[in-house]
Amino acid sequence: MTQSLLVGTFLAALFYVLIPGPAFLQLLGIGAGQGRKAGAFFMMGHLVGDILWSALALVAIVGARTIGTFVFDLLGLLCGFYLAWIGWSAVTAKPKGDGRALVTVKRPFRRGLIFGVTNPKGYPVALATFTALVAGSAGALDFEALPLLLSVSFLGFVTADLILVAIIGAGAVRRFYRAHERLIVRCSGVLFMGFAVQALWHATPGLLAWRKA
Template structure:
């Protein structure tokens, strides 16, 4: 397996994780509000989704038949409802007694796991990112090399996670977040609801037999 193929896979995993999205906003709130340890637990759970979607993307790129659209339509509806619930919770969050974080997450590992497996950017963005960075080496892609590609992807995910955890736990980031926490949480809530509407708009019509013109 060529070094260019491995490098492209690593960079694709790195870019996939660092692209801002719902998980990034959630990590910002958890890490800045509750510290690096909570952020690390969240990213640890989210890693399961990163591996799943990158594996499906690599399988599709290598040449296997892609999963039918019904699976992703169902996932989109579930994801939309989940993100909508988080957004509504953020919009209605009340300040905690004693100055605690406005949106404290009691189980960041579980939150990260759910987020990773229902991430609306999951498969499409993974497919686009890996395709863009592996296009030049597409002739060398084979199923026999899939385990190695997944291992390199895992290394890319972990590297990106370390970068993000370092950023959100920095003192200047935490101080800025706590100073403007209410505004940031409310705006994040609106964004989550926007992501939810987008997910439902693209998934529900197809799932129930309707096709937009």
């Protein structure tokens, strides 16, 4: 087990939660309308989905690595393109300008649980993000390391949740987000594209070497 693998796993879990997406926008709406407590309950429910999708993603990554480097590199290549597509979609997104009113959520924990577990993009995004950030330490991946990686992922999720709960509900945060929504979304898109470049950077040399062989 290498330190870079642990750090990469922690950062993957952290960024998986912190990068603006549907759950982030839902949390912002709940926090802005009902305060930090409601937002915290939403994130506690959503944590179940985060753990589920990250566990499946890590099992897939470790399994691919165990089968052979070609499968792992091919997985990294596909994830790189997927991340690039997400990033490009965010960078080119157009504001809706519909001025939606905040909706009161009576059971934020249940909303977060359903939102996290039923999110169809949860698994591919987790798979792509974790692949991009642990690919550099692929040699240390095996099933024996899986429990520790899941524990580190859990710490990353909890850290990200605490960060979000600490900032939601603040008037300055709400005003800043509304004033700079387009910039925030585009910055998150650039970050996704950066992950894509990293995934492709690690996957391409292995695939080229396999082709030559």
